[in-house]
Amino acid sequence: MIDFFRKVAFWEGISYLILLFVAMPLKYVAGHAEAVRIVGMAHGVLFVLFCVLLAELLRRKELAFGFGVFAFVMSLLPFGTFVLEVKMKKLKA
Numbered sequence: 001m002i003d004f005f006r007k008v009a010f011w012e013g014i015s016y017l018i019l020l021f022v023a024m025p026l027k028y029v030a031g032h033a034e035a036v037r038i039v040g041m042a043h044g045v046l047f048v049l050f051c052v053l054l055a056e057l058l059r060r061k062e063l064a065f066g067f068g069v070f071a072f073v074m075s076l077l078p079f080g081t082f083v084l085e086v087k088m089k090k091l092k093a
Contacts, residue, residue, distance in 0.1 A: 002062060005053045006088055008068075012035075013049045013081030017045035020078055050075055 023039040026032040049074070058068045070087070074080035 005057060008050050008053055009081045009084055012046040015046050019043045
């Protein structure tokens with residue numbers, strides 16, 4: 001389940017960056033509001049899935065509570081899930 005969580009975290013991070021650096025400029029510079037609707041929906045689904053998986057990993061005690069808080073905070077920051085990936089690789093090693 002941790003491997004699936006890591007994959008979701010990666011794609012959640014990618015979708016966040018696309019939303020911030022592609023869709024938002026398209027909306028506000030080029031007037032293409034549909035870009036934010038489409039990418040925003042995909043990012044929202046991935047973010048909710050990220051949170052559900054994180055909660056389940058914490059419930060199963062596969063991750064420590066402190067690490068879960070760290071993971072959640074990283075999901076809110078651009079490039080944060082990639083920092084999370086590095087930390088999770090160190091946990092696995």
